[in-house]
Each structure stands twice: as structure tokens, then as C-alpha cells.
Amino acid sequence: INSGRIMSSSSAINDEEASARAAAATADTGAPTIFDKIIAKEIPSSIVYEDEKVLAFRDINPQAPVHVLIIPKSRDGLTELGKAEQRHGEILGHLLYAAKIIAEKEGILDGFRVVINTGPMACQSVYHLHLHVLGGRQMKWPPG
Ligand code: TR5
Numbered sequence: 752i753n754s755g756r757i758m759s760s761s762s763a764i765n766d767e768e769a770s771a772r773a774a775a776a777t778a779d780t781g782a783p784t785i786f787d788k789i790i791a792k793e794i795p796s797s798i799v800y801e802d803e804k805v806l807a808f809r810d811i812n813p814q815a816p817v818h819v820l821i822i823p824k825s826r827d828g829l830t831e832l833g834k835a836e837q838r839h840g841e842i843l844g845h846l847l848y849a850a851k852i853i854a855e856k857e858g859i860l861d862g863f864r865v866v867i868n869t870g871p872m873a874c875q876s877v878y879h880l881h882l883h884v885l886g887g888r889q890m891k892w893p894p895g
């Protein structure tokens with residue numbers, strides 16, 4: 752009974768957080784985002800990996816001991832995964848392989864999660880495609 756009460760109260764908090772994120776989530780407008788400024792190094796970020804095509808930096812609001820975002824340097828219409836076209840296949844593969852390189856550098860190859868939120872229903876908040884690489888703690892399933 753107690754554990755049932757604890758579970759329902761913690762799921763109420765999660766629901767509240769989820770509702771707040773969902774309410775704040777907006778749809779893609781195609782406008783430039785804060786990530787353009789990070790790519791241009793106009794605003795600082797904690798860069799963990801960079802090559803000619805992608806940039807990876809630490810999330811400002813980490814959800815795990817390791818929480819890195821990987822973005823294409825050229826957005827090229829890829830505001831979100833849901834807008835991907837066949838021509839984006841190469842960069843999508845490059846981003847995913849970069850996730851493995853970063854996981855290796857961060858020492859989380861024993862288990863890590865790669866997340867892409869796409870669209871308001873998934874609470875996407877920045878419309879420049881990005882992969883979240885999360886690790887350094889035991890992950891749970893299902894995600895919220
Ligand atoms: O919700 P989605 O999947 O769109 O993820 C966007 C992520 O960008 C969130 O996890 C934010 O915490 C992260 N974010 C937002 C900003 C930001 C950032 N990560 C690093 N540096 C940031 N700056 C400087 N500014 C942001 N607005």
C-alpha cells in the first residue's frame with residue numbers, strides 16, 4: 752500500500768513536469784535557433800567533440816551525469832527528425848556514429864541512451880536537429 756502511494760505521488764510529479772514541458776513545447780517555425788549561435792561560437796558552450804560536420808556540447812540542463820547534445824553544423828532543413836529527407840541520410844548516420852565516439856570518450860560504453868525528440872508531442876524545444884547522449888547512471892524504461 753505504501754509503495755503504491757509513493758509511486759502515485761512520484762508519478763504525479765512526473766506528470767506535472769511532463770505537462771509543463773508539453774505546454775512550453777512549440778512547433779517548428781524554421782527560425783534560427785540558439786544552436787546557430789553555439790555553432791558560430793557567439794555564445795559559449797562546453798564542447799566535447801567537433802569535426803567538419805557536427806558539434807557536440809554539454810546540455811545546459813543535464814538529465815544524467817553525462818548529457819551531451821550532438822548537432823549538425825549545417826541545419827540544411829533538418830529542424831527536426833520528422834522533416835528528414837533521403838538526402839539527409841549521410842548526416843544522420845554521421846550523427847549516430849558521433850554518438851558512439853562521444854560515449855567512448857565519456858566512458859559510458861557500458862550503457863548509454865540516444866534520444867531525439869521530434870515535434871511538440873515529444874516536447875522538442877529547439878528546432879535544430881539534435882541527438883541527446885545520456886549516460887553515467889542506470890537508465891529506466893519506459894521513458895516519460
Ligand atoms: O527538448 P529538446 O529535445 O529540443 O532539447 C533541447 C535541449 O537543449 C534541452 O535539453 C536543453 O536543456 C538544451 N539547451 C537549451 C539551451 C542550451 C542547451 N544546451 C546547452 N546550451 C544551451 N544554451 C546556451 N541555451 C539554451 N537555450
